[in-house]
Amino acid sequence: MRSLKFAVVGLLALVVAACRTAPVQNVSSQPFPADASKLSMAQIEESIIKAAGEREWIVQRKAEGELIATYSPRNHLAKVEIDFDQSEFSISYVDSTNLNYDGTSIHYNYNRWVNNLRQDILREVSAKAVLAN
Known part of the structure; x- marks a missing residue:
C-alpha cells in the first residue's frame, strides 16, 4: 500500500511539472x-x-521589417x-498549439524558446555588423 501512495504522488508530481505555465514574455524594442x-x-x-x-524556426516574410x-x-x-528596423x-506572441496558452500564461518552455531566439538574433546581427566593417 505504501508503494502505491508513492507511485501516485510521483505521478502527480510529474503531471504538475509537465503543465507548468508562466506569463507570456514578449520582447519589446530590443536594441541591436x-x-x-x-x-x-x-x-x-x-x-x-x-x-x-x-534553432529550427520556420520564417516567412510578412512585409519589410x-x-x-x-x-x-x-x-x-x-x-x-x-x-524590426535598423535599430531594434x-x-x-501570435499563436500556439499544445502549450496551455490561456490568454496571459503559456507553458514555461515558450519563454525559453523566445529568449533563445532573441539571443541568437543579437549574436547573428552583431556578427554580420562586424563583417560589414
Whole structure:
C-alpha cells in the first residue's frame, strides 16, 4: 500500500511539472548592437532568418521589417511575429498549439524558446555588423 501512495504522488508530481505555465514574455524594442546601424534592412532580415533557422524556426516574410516565425518541436507549435528596423526588434506572441496558452500564461518552455531566439538574433546581427566593417 505504501508503494502505491508513492507511485501516485510521483505521478502527480510529474503531471504538475509537465503543465507548468508562466506569463507570456514578449520582447519589446530590443536594441541591436551599435554597429548594426551600418546594416541594411535586407542584411538585418537575412541575419534574423539565419538565427531563427539555426534553432529550427520556420520564417516567412510578412512585409519589410515584419517576419512570422514558427517553431514546432514534437507535438507543440509556437508562432511569433518579429518586427524590426535598423535599430531594434520585437518578438510578439501570435499563436500556439499544445502549450496551455490561456490568454496571459503559456507553458514555461515558450519563454525559453523566445529568449533563445532573441539571443541568437543579437549574436547573428552583431556578427554580420562586424563583417560589414
